[in-house]
Amino acid sequence: MEALFIFILKSSGLLATFYFAYIFLLRKETFFNSSRWFLLAGLITSVVLPFVVYTKVIWVNPTPVSAPAVIETIAVSDTAVPNHYNAVYVPQPVEEESFEINWNIITILIYSIGFAAFMIKFGLDFYSLNSVLKGRKIQQQEDFKFIDVNENIAPFSYFDYIVYNSSLYTAAELENILEHEKVHSDQKHTIDVLITRIFCILFWFNPIIWLYKKAILQNLEFIADSEASKKITDKKAYQYTLLKITTHDTCVAITNHFYQSLIKKRIVMLNKNQSRKRNYWKYYAVIPALGAFVLLFQIKTIAQEKKQNTAVVQKDTVKELVTITKNTTDKELDDLKGKLKTNHNVDFQVSDVKRNSKEELTGIQIQVKSESGKKQVVSMNGSNGIKDCTFAIGTDNKGAATISVEGLKPPTPPIPPVNAERAVVVRNFDEDGIAPVAPIAPAAPAFPAGPMPTPVDMSRIPKAPIAPKNINDKAAWSKFEKDIAEFEKKMQAIEPELSAYGEKVEAVMAEREAIFEKQMEKYEIAMQKFNIDMDKYSKDIQLKYGPDSKEYQQNMKQYEKDMKQYDFDMKQHAKDMKQYEKDMKQHEKDMKEWEKENRKS
Structure with missing residues (x-):
């Protein structure tokens, strides 16, 4: 159970590293396809890297x-x-x-309930998708299968299927929508959606994975908008289409549907200038963090006694x-x-x-x-x-x-x-x-505690302007565009403080982790040495006095006492780890609150 807890902690840390690297460095860049592979690489790395362990032998x-x-x-x-x-x-x-609660069983039970609930939801989503696709008239064009439905649902794509309701849009709007969905289908974005959904089911308890999923889906929309706009002559008409689709609340899960939340961000990214190629260095900024992760957590030290x-x-x-x-x-x-x-x-x-x-x-x-x-x-x-x-x-x-x-x-x-x-x-x-002297078991270290950096006051974050309901009201739309520009300007002014807060949190936790891991490394070496000494001591006692002697029985009682102390130290270590996870969740909660305020419209 402890090994599983450590894996979850390491995996969460790696996910957080990739996520915050994307949020603070890459989110505003226009390298959307590169960001897609960066985010997918983060998912794979978070699962694979915790199993890559290098062994270092220390001779004592x-x-x-x-x-x-x-x-x-x-x-x-x-x-x-x-x-x-x-x-x-x-x-x-x-x-x-006395009776003690088996927290391992309770933890497994809670995880199983959550896992089963999300698996059932996943199955229902597939059933809902199959209900939409089953028995429909399919129009094959090139590599795409178009399905025109009568339901009032948002247009979406699922692999090579593209579903829409043509009666809700003009010919020009429908052309914009189909170009967008063709990009999703052609680049197999459905695979990204399914992968993130699977990760959310497996790690449903981790808030970072849900933020990560949101970032991946949003980036896929940026890709589709960018590629579709290259084939559309009237870019402003495409933006009007985005606003019109916001009136459709019904969306089919596990698909790439035309409407995603944060429409204003998509409009901003459509009008943003192409990022300079020299900014590609930001993708490599995560490499030092991965190297530090391997050096701090993936090197296993083994003590061996010299002959x-x-x-x-x-x-x-x-x-x-x-x-x-x-x-x-x-x-x-x-x-x-x-x-x-x-x-x-x-x-x-x-x-x-x-x-x-x-x-x-x-x-x-x-x-x-x-x-x-x-x-x-x-x-x-x-x-x-x-x-x-x-x-x-x-x-x-x-x-x-x-x-x-x-x-x-x-x-x-x-x-x-x-x-x-x-x-x-x-x-x-x-x-x-x-008589031989019994060795003394070492004491386990405690995880360093202390206050966290003060987060940014959320009340200072400006509220996003609300898009006009009437898309034909040019005056209202012009005012909305000015409000959007002013909103972005205010956000740019406060973003350095948000970035500084994130860096402070990472620095504090990295320093505590480094101190604690060094202490734990020394403790593990001392425990290995203690086990070797205890093994020698017990056999010496048995050889000298015999297994039925009083001295041997006292040795056994002392050994049991030392093992109980060792178990107590391990439980205390688990508590320290839970406190660390609690601090990380609080940090994620602050970030989530900021995201929530930022996307209000």
Whole structure:
């Protein structure tokens, strides 16, 4: 569930990046076709990029052993699998806890209800569209299929279908409408509409996707207006047609219909001069933001422990090397016992000896104790002959005889394949020394909090003029055009403040995210190190005291306590993320309110 929440958060951030880049940089440019592909690329990027993860490995030094090191080796048979962390601990009864609400189930239930509702709406829209198209007389012209209906609905296109009511328009108006819809059909704008609809169904809870959908549909209308106006001689008549279509309230969903809201913006864009080509740089302004996203969120850091040499006998202090091979006989083992006791005061015990039909050693357990009190237990078992095992007898820094196992290496974390010779796990402890010390779990960081920038006062935003109802009233229309020009002038004056507000919000949230991600990165590394230390500590306790001992049971209780604290930290982390999402929603609400005021007419 946490992984899904993180994906949604990342995807929403990418969508917001593309959306605000379009709003603040590209919305007033006349590169409509380029903007179409830019917005579609934003949808794809928001879904794909969160799954692109680069792995960075950080090597950490192994945990130092305070007591003198002694080697305990446990072997695994050919078909056995090495014990993992979970297998080390014996399940313990836990006290019954009070009832807690499972928010994961509630969240999934709410999402499923919303998803089902929007899917039903999507199906009803298809049914409504099919009702309009089914059984109609189709007039084929070139690549287009024209359908003339009697219903009072706005003209629309759906792939190669173009639907209209010819009785509602003059011949000139109908020609303007059809040129507009031909552009939609020829450039397959219906695909854009369906893609945005699917995204709205999947991410219905995200307010940014609805704003994004509005931007895509509006840009498609700009494209159709621009291309249609190139084929129409009377551009002003085309604008009158736009106003006339505003009287039709009935529109068929999941189609490109002739009328869209914000007619004044379409009229403004029709009369706007072509943007300069040098302004294409604005499309690439999003690339640094995507690079920062990958560096901050898509690099996974993994901590791995450096290998260390487990031998405790220095080469220059070695007095004797004793090697046991698969061909060592029982008599040689008995002789070795007396030799080590006499020459070095080392106790040497052999048990669980197994041999195959060739009289080769296939299993053996060796217990060695030196005069310094150090103990080694080497246990090997398999179907084939054992590997050579060499004991190095020497002296420690106090001159006492000590012993180490040469030629055996700790296993790597991956599970060995079947038929491997054997796996060896090495653990160190001092028989008479202090018990191993349990590691302390790190504390999770909290998401940085603080006030958000003060939004622009919406009361200062001018109200858009209302278009005259009578399109033949030239005086009223002339006044409307002057009011539109004055409105645009006032909007241009306040737009720098809106842009500055958006930049402040992005800067504040980017700074908080950067700080928090660095803290979380350190915390994840510390948790990986803690798990490694805890694994070693638990196995040391089990080997020294046994799984039924009091010390081992205390270790288990401490581990459960640490895991509960870890779960608590993760829940707190989820709360911090929810607060961050709440701040983002508030920002989106402010932007939506501004859009609402701006489009009032």
